[in-house]
Amino acid sequence: MAVPKIFSILLHLLPILAVAMPSPVAAQRSGFNVLFIAVDDLRPELGCYGHPVVKSPHIDRLASEGTLFTRAYCQQAVCNPSRASLMTGLRPESTGVLDLPTFFRRKRPDAVTVAQYFKQHGYHTQGVGKIYHTGHGNQDDAVSWSVQERFKRAPRYGPIGTEHLAKLIRQAKEAGIDTRDSRTRPRGLPWAAPEVADDQLADGSIAQQAIALMREHRDEPFFLAVGFLNPHLPFVAPKKYWDLYDRSAIELADNPQPPKGSPAYAHTSWGELRKYYGMPARGPLTEDQAREAVHGYWAATSYIDALVGQLLSELDRLKLRQKTVVILWGDHGWQLGEHGFWCKHTNYEVATRVPLIISVPGQGKVAGECQRLVEFVDIYPTLADVCGLPEPADLEGVSFSPLLDEPSRPWKKAAFHVYPRTARGTGRVLGRAIRTERFRLVEWATPTRDFVEYELYDLENDPDENVNIAVLPANAALVDQLSGQLAAGWKGALPE
Numbered sequence: 072m073a074v075p076k077i078f079s080i081l082l083h084l085l086p087i088l089a090v091a092m093p094s095p096v097a098a099q100r101s102g103f104n105v106l107f108i109a110v111d112d113l114r115p116e117l118g119c120y121g122h123p124v125v126k127s128p129h130i131d132r133l134a135s136e137g138t139l140f141t142r143a144y145c146q147q148a149v150c151n152p153s154r155a156s157l158m159t160g161l162r163p164e165s166t167g168v169l170d171l172p173t174f175f176r177r178k179r180p181d182a183v184t185v186a187q188y189f190k191q192h193g194y195h196t197q198g199v200g201k202i203y204h205t206g207h208g209n210q211d212d213a214v215s216w217s218v219q220e221r222f223k224r225a226p227r228y229g230p231i232g233t234e235h236l237a238k239l240i241r242q243a244k245e246a247g248i249d250t251r252d253s254r255t256r257p258r259g260l261p262w263a264a265p266e267v268a269d270d271q272l273a274d275g276s277i278a279q280q281a282i283a284l285m286r287e288h289r290d291e292p293f294f295l296a297v298g299f300l301n302p303h304l305p306f307v308a309p310k311k312y313w314d315l316y317d318r319s320a321i322e323l324a325d326n327p328q329p330p331k332g333s334p335a336y337a338h339t340s341w342g343e344l345r346k347y348y349g350m351p352a353r354g355p356l357t358e359d360q361a362r363e364a365v366h367g368y369w370a371a372t373s374y375i376d377a378l379v380g381q382l383l384s385e386l387d388r389l390k391l392r393q394k395t396v397v398i399l400w401g402d403h404g405w406q407l408g409e410h411g412f413w414c415k416h417t418n419y420e421v422a423t424r425v426p427l428i429i430s431v432p433g434q435g436k437v438a439g440e441c442q443r444l445v446e447f448v449d450i451y452p453t454l455a456d457v458c459g460l461p462e463p464a465d466l467e468g469v470s471f472s473p474l475l476d477e478p479s480r481p482w483k484k485a486a487f488h489v490y491p492r493t494a495r496g497t498g499r500v501l502g503r504a505i506r507t508e509r510f511r512l513v514e515w516a517t518p519t520r521d522f523v524e525y526e527l528y529d530l531e532n533d534p535d536e537n538v539n540i541a542v543l544p545a546n547a548a549l550v551d552q553l554s555g556q557l558a559a560g561w562k563g564a565l566p567e
Contacts, residue, residue: 113401137430229265
């Protein structure tokens with residue numbers, strides 16, 4: 072019997088339709104809200120990352136419901152370039168943002184940010200707290216948001232810290248210092264433990280504003296970005312979070328020396344911390360100061376954890392948890408005395424490795440840990456993917472959605488990051504780094520490449536990066552191989 076023409080056409084179209092139609096999992100995921108949680112200066116020092124002391128039960132819960140990435144990397148270990156890169160899906164060399172003052176729209180005015188992309192596809196998009204790096208001449212990106220509302224925050228310090236900072240500012244003005252300039256304005260106490268309620272400090276008020284927005288927009292698709300300030304300096308958390316830790320039991324970093332054989336310009340003098348009251352202008356922290364700094368960092372981390380718990384509880388109360396993708400990330404790592412360094416601003420593992428957790432409704436049994444290499448530029452395409460949006464064009468990352476279903480599948484061969492420096496007698500150099508499963512190679516070079524120097528670390532045998540092995544003749548071939556991969560760039564590292 073002859074097949075009617077319409078059925079014949081359908082038979083020919085079936086293979087095409089089978090490819091074009093989304094998988095049941097993708098269809099199940101489409102149309103989700105996004106709760107996009109940014110935590111400033113948070114390194115992967117949490118219970119879910121195996122830390123034996125830090126208390127983070129709410130973030131641990133999120134990790135248990137989704138995928139925790141153990142090898143996630145930012146594109147540059149400082150706020151502005153990292154956040155500009157993540158939000159645009161472009162690497163720092165493409166955004167043109169490798170410093171604090173440059174607003175990414177000056178370099179890439181036509182870039183479509185992840186929030187803007189969701190807005191274009193019918194989402195209500197709104198940000199609370201720190202999402203982009205504002206200050207230092209930067210702006211919030213108005214075009215990213217459906218509503219750009221200026222929320223009033225609680226103070227960063229408690230009453231005593233606020234009064235202390237006001238006194239320092241008065242003294243600076245009397246001395247003729249420009250206190251409007253962030254480079255010369257006094258920073259105040261480096262840490263504080265006020266006896267106040269959670270919502271009486273800035274981060275607590277950010278959480279409350281985010282909860283109000285969830286309630287307001289619960290009946291429409293939303294992309295809600297919540298940017299917490301801690302554990303960025305100053306470490307200010309209510310005293311009850313400080314009380315979670317015994318300072319006398321804190322163990323300090325056991326490698327307080329710079330990596331052996333590393334160039335001095337690759338290091339950091341951690342000037343950010345030195346600007347705070349009572350910190351040494353040069354030289355190391357005392358042991359007491361170091362313990363207090365770690366104590367403050369942990370307290371600030373536990374404070375943020377409690378606020379994340381408030382957000383997750385509100386999602387549950389509103390019955391939105393099964394309709395909402397939750398992603399949590401720290402914008403870069405942070406050095407707590409390793410190599411004698413504090414803050415970020417280096418190309419080392421502890422500064423570039425970041426916490427990254429994503430929980431997608433319906434993950435179920437595939438929730439768990441993923442050890443594959445992923446990067447911040449991958450977050451934008453991933454969120455579009457799991458929410459069923461069309462694939463964004465011209466991004467420099469790749470959706471890691473397949474890893475949510477199959478965490479151990481083959482994936483990227485490498486992650487990439489950069490940091491600019493000035494080398495004495497040489498001038499401006501850019502440290503371009505490649506991080507493979509086992510090695511990190513950093514190539515320091517001038518724009519004309521009349522100066523090139525390498526750092527190489529074997530993270531299997533030297534996970535703390537204590538010895539630069541690039542200078543060993545036996546590693547010459549390995550340096551050549553990795554520098555070739557670095558030159559080939561991120562496209563050559565994509566999953567096959």
